Amino acid sequence: MIHKVEGIVIRTTDYGESNKILTIFSRELGKIGVMSRGAKKPKNRLSAASQLFIHGTFVYQQSHGLGTLNQADIVDSFREVRSDLFRASYATYIVELTDKLTEERSRNPYLFELLYQTLYYLNEGIDSDVLLRIYEVKMLAVAGIKPELDQCVSCSSTELPVAFSIRHAGFLCHRCLHRDNKGFKLSAHSARLLRLFFYIDLHRLGQISLKKETKQELKEVLAAYYDEYSGLRLKSKRFLEQMERMGDL
Numbered sequence: 468m469i470h471k472v473e474g475i476v477i478r479t480t481d482y483g484e485s486n487k488i489l490t491i492f493s494r495e496l497g498k499i500g501v502m503s504r505g506a507k508k509p510k511n512r513l514s515a516a517s518q519l520f521i522h523g524t525f526v527y528q529q530s531h532g533l534g535t536l537n538q539a540d541i542v543d544s545f546r547e548v549r550s551d552l553f554r555a556s557y558a559t560y561i562v563e564l565t566d567k568l569t570e571e572r573s574r575n576p577y578l579f580e581l582l583y584q585t586l587y588y589l590n591e592g593i594d595s596d597v598l599l600r601i602y603e604v605k606m607l608a609v610a611g612i613k614p615e616l617d618q619c620v621s622c623s624s625t626e627l628p629v630a631f632s633i634r635h636a637g638f639l640c641h642r643c644l645h646r647d648n649k650g651f652k653l654s655a656h657s658a659r660l661l662r663l664f665f666y667i668d669l670h671r672l673g674q675i676s677l678k679k680e681t682k683q684e685l686k687e688v689l690a691a692y693y694d695e696y697s698g699l700r701l702k703s704k705r706f707l708e709q710m711e712r713m714g715d716l
């Protein structure tokens with residue numbers, strides 16, 4: 468059976484002398500795997516499209532098991548992301564997170580759109596930290612581990628929270644702060660942003676600039692939350708952290 472999908476390459480694995488297995492997150496079918504024969508040879512007609520981050524249309528044949536790629540047309544190669552080591556490392560983390568938190572053939576056009584839009588903004592030079600945090604917050608729902616961001620997780624008060632509890636998976640108000648002595652204290656600004664990041668339609672994101680301290684606060688809360696609930700240890704995340712330390716120098 469022949470399939471045609473629009474998708475983004477989120478992982479490539481060398482296979483044998485000259486082939487690659489592509490993991491594609493597609494609009495139509497969610498995550499799929501296809502064999503791209505000869506893709507490791509530079510002159511092969513499939514090689515340009517058989518690379519990480521490529522957004523394209525992919526035609527493949529599948530009877531059972533892994534499909535075989537017949538044709539691939541590039542829509543966008545995200546050149547700026549590809550040519551900048553920092554942005555490439557952010558994008559690598561985004562696609563690895565997507566790969567690890569999704570099942571094959573679980574259709575999610577919303578997630579495809581989110582992935583595409585995030586790479587597009589990264590390519591355009593929108594603040595990569597902001598994009599990463601938004602992506603992380605939104606992926607919590609995909610992973611089925613969304614924290615309580617609408618109210619206090621303990622008493623359901625909807626006043627502005629003052630902390631985020633990893634243990635109780637959500638916001639704490641000032642009266643319930645004592646319920647978790649390891650809770651992350653949050654500025655009002657960071658609390659609002661966490662909630663906003665969950666609900667915002669990424670298409671409507673304007674230029675957003677955050678103070679370094681705010682970025683750090685959000686990053687630490689989300690890193691701790693992922694450590695506790697996602698069970699993931701991502702190579703790309705460790706690399707990204709090394710890159711960030713280099714960038715600070």
Ligand SMILES: [Zn+2]
Nearest residue numbers: 619622640643
């Ligand atoms: Zn409370």
